[in-house]
Amino acid sequence: MSDKEKLYQERFARYTTALDCGKPDKVPVVFPIGEWFVKYTDTNMQEIYYDVDKSTAIISDLIKDLDFDTMFGSPNLWWPPMFDAIGCKLYKFPGIYFEENSGFQYIEEEYMKAEDYDEFIANPTYWLATKYLPRICGEFSEPGSYRASVALVKGAAAFAMHNDKMARASEKWAKEYAVVPATSGMTKAPFDTLGDALRGTKGILVDLRRRPDKVVAACEAIVPHNIAYAMITAAGDTTFPCFAPLHKGAYPFLSPAFWEKYYWPTWKAVIEGLWSMRKRTFFFAEGDWTPYLEKIAELPDKSIVFCIDLTDAKKAKAVLGGRFCLYGGVPTTLLTYGTPQEVKDCVKKAIDELAGDGGFILAAGGVVMSDAKRENIMAMLEAAREYGVY
Amino acid sequence: MFVPEAGTCVPWDIKKKEFGTIAGNEELVKKEWTGLDALAYAFIWFWVQR
Numbered sequence: 001m002s003d004k005e006k007l008y009q010e011r012f013a014r015y016t017t018a019l020d021c022g023k024p025d026k027v028p029v030v031f032p033i034g035e036w037f038v039k040y041t042d043t044n045m046q047e048i049y050y051d052v053d054k055s056t057a058i059i060s061d062l063i064k065d066l067d068f069d070t071m072f073g074s075p076n077l078w079w080p081p082m083f084d085a086i087g088c089k090l091y092k093f094p095g096i097y098f099e100e101n102s103g104f105q106y107i108e109e110e111y112m113k114a115e116d117y118d119e120f121i122a123n124p125t126y127w128l129a130t131k132y133l134p135r136i137c138g139e140f141s142e143p144g145s146y147r148a149s150v151a152l153v154k155g156a157a158a159f160a161m162h163n164d165k166m167a168r169a170s171e172k173w174a175k176e177y178a179v180v181p182a183t184s185g186m187t188k189a190p191f192d193t194l195g196d197a198l199r200g201t202k203g204i205l206v207d208l209r210r211r212p213d214k215v216v217a218a219c220e221a222i223v224p225h226n227i228a229y230a231m232i233t234a235a236g237d238t239t240f241p242c243f244a245p246l247h248k249g250a251y252p253f254l255s256p257a258f259w260e261k262y263y264w265p266t267w268k269a270v271i272e273g274l275w276s277m278r279k280r281t282f283f284f285a286e287g288d289w290t291p292y293l294e295k296i297a298e299l300p301d302k303s304i305v306f307c308i309d310l311t312d313a314k315k316a317k318a319v320l321g322g323r324f325c326l327y328g329g330v331p332t333t334l335l336t337y338g339t340p341q342e343v344k345d346c347v348k349k350a351i352d353e354l355a356g357d358g359g360f361i362l363a364a365g366g367v368v369m370s371d372a373k374r375e376n377i378m379a380m381l382e383a384a385r386e387y388g389v390y
Numbered sequence: 391m392f393v394p395e396a397g398t399c400v401p402w403d404i405k406k407k408e409f410g411t412i413a414g415n416e417e418l419v420k421k422e423w424t425g426l427d428a429l430a431y432a433f434i435w436f437w438v439q440r
Contacts, residue, residue: 090440106440123393128434136437159433188439197438228397229435232428 007178011069015180015361019241019280019325021302023358027351027388029381030182030327030361033073034368035103036335036377037062045102045370046095049076052162056169063177068381071173072182073367074166078104082158086151087138090197103370111135112198114207117214120198121221132198183243183282185234187274189267190222191215192247201248208258219266227273234279241282241305242274245367250287264295275303282327283307286366293319308354309365317354326354328365330380335364335372340379347383355388362388399430 001009017024038048041058048055055075063071080093089109094102111132112120120127134140139151173179188196194215195204207215230242248254249263271281283304289296290312296304301323308316308328316326329350334343347362354360362384368377394401402420406412412419 088437090437123391125394125396125399125431125434126391128438129399133434133437156430156433159436160429186439193438197440224396225435226439229432229439232397232432 004176004178008174008180011178011180015070015182016239018359018361019302019305021322021325021359023390025390027355027384027390028070028361029068029384029388030363031063031066031068031071031179031381032335032364032368032372032377033059033071033075034372035075035370036368036372036374037075038101038370040374044094044100046093046100049078049080049093049104050095052076052079052165052169056165056172059169060172060177063173063179066381067385068179070180070182070361072363079158079162080104082155082162085154085158086133086140089136089138108200108202110200110203112203114199114203114211114214117211117218121214121217124221124225181240184237184240185230185232185242185279187226187230187233187242187244187270187281189244189246189249189263190219190226190270191249191263191266192245193222193226194218195248204248208262212262215262219262223266223269223273226270230270230274230279230281231277238278238280241280243282243284245284246286249292250285250289251291252288256291259292260295264292268299271299271303275300280305284366285309285311286332288312290315296320297323299324305361307363307365311365313350313353321354322357322359325359325361327361328363329354329360330362330364332364332366332368332372335368335376335380338376340375343376343379344383347380348387351384351387355390358390397428397431398424399427399434401427 014024014026015028018028035045035048037058038045043054043058059075078091083091083093089107092098092105092107094100094104116131134143137151140148142148170181174181195201199207204215234242249259249267254263274281280302281304283306285307286309288310293315296306297319305325305327306316306320308326309331313329320326330343330346334346350362392404402423405423
């Protein structure tokens with residue numbers, strides 16, 4: 001076994017021991033990717049989004065001398081050529097609609113209308129393929145046409161190409177730099193699936209007052225799909241947790257009463273469905289989830305990794321600690337607005353409060369975006385190794 | 391119109407009926423059909439799992 005393979009195994013054991021609420025030799029440390037590194041290179045946002053090979057090469061150069069266990073995130077959440085191929089209206093990317101150093105923008109609309117609920121609930125995949133895709137993709141506006149047929153071929157090919165490039169990048173980082181992947185697969189809370197890309201924020205908030213039964217029925221219809229989507233995108237893997245970015249469940253987007261009625265039941269069902277297959281969920285709780293900790297504690301032991309961004313860390317430890325792996329401890333806002341010393345102090349506090357008996361992974365609590373400071377990221381990694389020894 | 395179960399677009403059972411009798415190794419045909427069908431399913435659902 002090579003030194004790199006040994007190091008990979010060491011880091012893998014550290015990470016997976018913590019996932020199982022155990023006490024490894026050190027607190028596992030996550031390196032956050034995001035887009036922050038762009039401003040420290042000779043590249044720009046457009047290149048990072050469009051040129052996956054260049055992006056992979058830059059990250060490889062960035063991580064080669066750093067000491068951390070797993071890497072989380074991606075510099076290019078979306079690959080714009082795939083969106084360009086089908087004329088997708090969901091996003092606008094730098095280089096076409098904005099200057100080349102801008103971030104992407106999501107164009108929120110009610111792509112699913114209120115009158116579409118029944119058809120969607122009755123046959124979700126069919127509705128998405130026949131109604132939703134033609135609405136969000138300019139090239140599909142005349143289904144069956146030459147432009148639509150070619151765009152479908154290109155869009156599907158781009159989907160497969162990008163997935164393959166990302167899988168190869170992950171393999172390269174594991175083999176050459178002993179970096180353990182943090183997650184495998186992706187899913188969402190059904191309420192977020194419905195409220196983000198289908199009805200939109202305004203749409204779903206109106207629906208909670210005017211057609212709440214439809215919201216419940218649609219979320220229930222989405223549950224088996226979000227379980228299936230997780231397992232397909234994870235290629236069946238159950239070693240690593242499934243990434244689940246959570247949006248409209250953070251406090252106080254919904255009132256606690258609405259959260260319990262509309263957000264939690266179907267999200268819980270997805271998590272429990274995955275756990276019945278031994279697939280753990282990466283409960284990516286950006287923002288503040290403090291009021292919901294007792295409800296989250298109803299989940300089966302070890303079924304989630306709970307990410308602490310702005311959630312009260314002490315309370316999270318008291319309510320969830322020992323039964324679920326806790327992750328995070330460093331607010332993403334601190335990486336942007338803080339100083340290296342403040343970041344170090346935060347890391348020490350997080351380890352003192354959360355790491356005592358294992359089951360803790362040190363990381364930024366949310367997605368690290370382009371405004372984070374390099375010196376703060378490095379301070380986080382250094383402090384994690386300094387203080388994170390059991 | 392059939393309602394494909396989660397994880398499928400055109401389930402194997404439906405395609406198998408369209409094929410009729412499969413002279414060779416049915417499991418081989420089924421395995422590859424199911425894998426590509428899952429990829430299509432992931433592509434369709436990708437757009438709402440942002």
